[in-house]
Amino acid sequence: MKVYAESLKNFVADILQKVDISEENSRIVADSLVSANLRGVDSHGVTRVPIYVERLKSGAVNPDPNVTVLQESDATLLLDGDDGMGQIVGAKAIEKGIEKAKKHGAVYAGVTRSSHFGTGAYFIQKVLEQDMIAFAMSNAPSTMAPWGGITPYFGTNPYAYGIPAEKNSPIIFDMATSVVARGKIISAEQRGEDIPEGWAIDKEGRPTTNSGEALAGTVLPFGGPKGYAMAAMIDIMSGVLTGAGFGPHINNIYGDYDKPQNVGHFFQIIDIRSFMERDQFKQRVDQMINEIKNSAKAQDVEEIFLPGEIEFQNEKERTENGIELGSEVYESLKETAASCGISIEDYLR
Amino acid sequence: MKVYAESLKNFVADILQKVDISEENSRIVADSLVSANLRGVDSHGVTRVPIYVERLKSGAVNPDPNVTVLQESDATLLLDGDDGMGQIVGAKAIEKGIEKAKKHGAVYAGVTRSSHFGTGAYFIQKVLEQDMIAFAMSNAPSTMAPWGGITPYFGTNPYAYGIPAEKNSPIIFDMATSVVARGKIISAEQRGEDIPEGWAIDKEGRPTTNSGEALAGTVLPFGGPKGYAMAAMIDIMSGVLTGAGFGPHINNIYGDYDKPQNVGHFFQIIDIRSFMERDQFKQRVDQMINEIKNSAKAQDVEEIFLPGEIEFQNEKERTENGIELGSEVYESLKETAASCGISIEDYLR
Numbered sequence: 284m285k286v287y288a289e290s291l292k293n294f295v296a297d298i299l300q301k302v303d304i305s306e307e308n309s310r311i312v313a314d315s316l317v318s319a320n321l322r323g324v325d326s327h328g329v330t331r332v333p334i335y336v337e338r339l340k341s342g343a344v345n346p347d348p349n350v351t352v353l354q355e356s357d358a359t360l361l362l363d364g365d366d367g368m369g370q371i372v373g374a375k376a377i378e379k380g381i382e383k384a385k386k387h388g389a390v391y392a393g394v395t396r397s398s399h400f401g402t403g404a405y406f407i408q409k410v411l412e413q414d415m416i417a418f419a420m421s422n423a424p425s426t427m428a429p430w431g432g433i434t435p436y437f438g439t440n441p442y443a444y445g446i447p448a449e450k451n452s453p454i455i456f457d458m459a460t461s462v463v464a465r466g467k468i469i470s471a472e473q474r475g476e477d478i479p480e481g482w483a484i485d486k487e488g489r490p491t492t493n494s495g496e497a498l499a500g501t502v503l504p505f506g507g508p509k510g511y512a513m514a515a516m517i518d519i520m521s522g523v524l525t526g527a528g529f530g531p532h533i534n535n536i537y538g539d540y541d542k543p544q545n546v547g548h549f550f551q552i553i554d555i556r557s558f559m560e561r562d563q564f565k566q567r568v569d570q571m572i573n574e575i576k577n578s579a580k581a582q583d584v585e586e587i588f589l590p591g592e593i594e595f596q597n598e599k600e601r602t603e604n605g606i607e608l609g610s611e612v613y614e615s616l617k618e619t620a621a622s623c624g625i626s627i628e629d630y631l632r
Numbered sequence: 633m634k635v636y637a638e639s640l641k642n643f644v645a646d647i648l649q650k651v652d653i654s655e656e657n658s659r660i661v662a663d664s665l666v667s668a669n670l671r672g673v674d675s676h677g678v679t680r681v682p683i684y685v686e687r688l689k690s691g692a693v694n695p696d697p698n699v700t701v702l703q704e705s706d707a708t709l710l711l712d713g714d715d716g717m718g719q720i721v722g723a724k725a726i727e728k729g730i731e732k733a734k735k736h737g738a739v740y741a742g743v744t745r746s747s748h749f750g751t752g753a754y755f756i757q758k759v760l761e762q763d764m765i766a767f768a769m770s771n772a773p774s775t776m777a778p779w780g781g782i783t784p785y786f787g788t789n790p791y792a793y794g795i796p797a798e799k800n801s802p803i804i805f806d807m808a809t810s811v812v813a814r815g816k817i818i819s820a821e822q823r824g825e826d827i828p829e830g831w832a833i834d835k836e837g838r839p840t841t842n843s844g845e846a847l848a849g850t851v852l853p854f855g856g857p858k859g860y861a862m863a864a865m866i867d868i869m870s871g872v873l874t875g876a877g878f879g880p881h882i883n884n885i886y887g888d889y890d891k892p893q894n895v896g897h898f899f900q901i902i903d904i905r906s907f908m909e910r911d912q913f914k915q916r917v918d919q920m921i922n923e924i925k926n927s928a929k930a931q932d933v934e935e936i937f938l939p940g941e942i943e944f945q946n947e948k949e950r951t952e953n954g955i956e957l958g959s960e961v962y963e964s965l966k967e968t969a970a971s972c973g974i975s976i977e978d979y980l981r
Binding site: 354355356357358359361384386387388389390391393416428429430431432433434436444446454456458488505506507508509510511512515516518519520523524525526529530531553554555557558559564567568571574575578579580581582584586587588589590 | 703704705706707708710733735736737738739740742765777778779780781782783785793795803805807854855856857859861864865868869873874878902904906907908913916917923927928929930933935936938939
C-alpha cells in the first residue's frame, strides 16, 4: 500500500510516545525514519520501528536520555548519549555542534554511549539547513571481517557528508563502508531473495549469494582493503576516541536485547565563512555540479548523477505520490502498534 | 642498484638547492620523497625529481614561497601556498596546524595555490610525532571521469590518515581514490608493462590493460560510485573551499610547464586530549590492533595487516638494506643532476 509521509510520521511518533519518548524526540525519530523512506533508503526507514520499540521496551535503550557534555575545547565537543536512541542523541550533538561551529569556525563532535542512529543523511540535512558543511559517521555492531580475515570485526560503519549548493540541490553522500548496507541484506532475507555476488562471504569465508548465509557470515568492505581502512578509521573516531564500544565490543541491535549498544558517532561541522564567502562557495559548487552534469556520458548512460541526486528525485516523487509499504513491513508495524495500544488503521489506509 | 636513504636524501636536497630551494626546504622535499621510497611507494619517491626540477626551472613552481595565513578562526586555518612545492607548503600548514590544535583542541587547515604534495603519509608522520590524529587530502589534475562519464574530471585525489598507537606502530593509511595511484600506471608505462583489468578505461570509455591507453583515458575510482563520491568530497574540501583550482581547472604536473598547478590541500589535526587521555586512547588502539592481528584468517592468508603495516616493514627492510633504483630512474636522475651541475656518482654508487 502507498502511504503519505505525514501520516506515516504521525503514526511512528505516536507509537514512540507510547514507549515513553517525549513528543519532541518522537518527532525527531519519526522524521529521520520517514525521511529515509522518502529518499528511497527503505532499509533505514520505518522497517526499523519494531526493533526500536522492542529495545525501548526491554530497557536496552533509554527513552529519555540526558545528553551531557563530557568534555569540550574551542574546536571539539564530546557528548554522553546516556543510552538514548541514536537519532535523538545525534540531533542534540548536531544542535550543539552548529552552535559551536558558528562561534569557533568549525567543530569536531564525538558521541559516546549512543545507539543505532538511522541514516547519516538525516544529520547532514540538519546542518545543510544552516548552510554549513557536514560530515557524519558512526560505528556499528561487527559484521565485516578485517581484510584477509573471516571473523566479523568492524560494522558496516556509515560515512556521510553534505555540501551546500546555490541553485542545485546540495550534494549529500551517505554510504555504508560495506559493499552494501547490511540493511539491504536484511531486506532481501525478509523477502526471501538472493543477493548479488560480491556482497558477502559466509561464515567459512566462502562467497555466497544466499541472504541468510550472508547474514550469518560477513559483509565485504567496498573497494577491498581501502574500504577496510575506511571502516577502521570510522570505528577509531566514533568508538575508540569517544570512549564508546568498538569492534566486537558493540552490542547488536538484533539480539543483546537487555544491553545498551554503546555505539559511538563522530560529526564534523564546518562554517564555510571560515574559508570563503558562502555565496562564492556555493557558486563554485554549482559550477562543479554543472560541469559534471554536462560531461560526456559513457555508452548506455542517460544521465550522470551527483551523490544524493537520485535520493532527491525519490524524495520529490514519494512526497507527491506516497511511500510504498510492503505487506511484511505493514504487518510488522501493525503488530508493533497493537502492542502499544495503537491501531495502524487509524493512520494508514 | 641499491642505495641508502641518507645518500639519496643528500643527493636530492643538493639538486633542489641548485634550483634555488633553501637548504631547510630542500631537506623537507628530500625527506618526503625518500620516505616514500623507503615505505615501498616508489611511484611517489625520487622518480618525481626530474619533473619537479623541470617545473622549478620553468618558473611554474616558486622555489621560495612566502606561505601566508589568508584567514583563520579558532578551529580553522586557510593558507596561501604562493605556488611553492606542495611538500614545503604542506609542511608549513602542518606546523601551524599543530600549534593551533594544541591551543584550540583541533583544527581544519586548508591550503590554496600549492602544487603536487607527494605522499599524504609524509604529513601524517609529522603529526604522529606529536601524538596527534591526522588527516591529509589533496586534489590533483583530472584523470578520473565522474561515475557514468568518460571525460576526466576529478584527480586521483589522495586521502590519508594517521592514528597513534602505544606499543604497535601507528596506523597510517594513504590511498588514491582511484583503484590505483596514477603513478603506478606511469611506472608501468615507463617499464613498458601492461596493467591489470579494472584499473582504467581508454579515452572512448572501454576497459583497457594497455598502460599507454590508460594514461590517455581515465583511471577508475575505487569501489565504483562510492570512490567517485570520495574523490568529489576531497576536491570540494581541497579545491572548492580553499579557493584553489578544482576539477579540470588544475594544471597538470606533466605539461602546462609554464603555469602553476593551483592545487589545494586539506588537513585535519586532532589533539587526542580533547577527547580522552592520550595513554588510554593509545592503549585502546593497541587493543584494536591486537584483536585484528589475532583474528581468524581466511584460507591462504598468512597474516592480517593493519593499514600502513606493510609500509613499516618495507621501511625497516629498506633502511637496512637500501632502496633499489631501477636503471631508468637512475638515468633520469643522472641527467637531471647533470643539468644542475651535480654528478650522481658523487652520491650514489
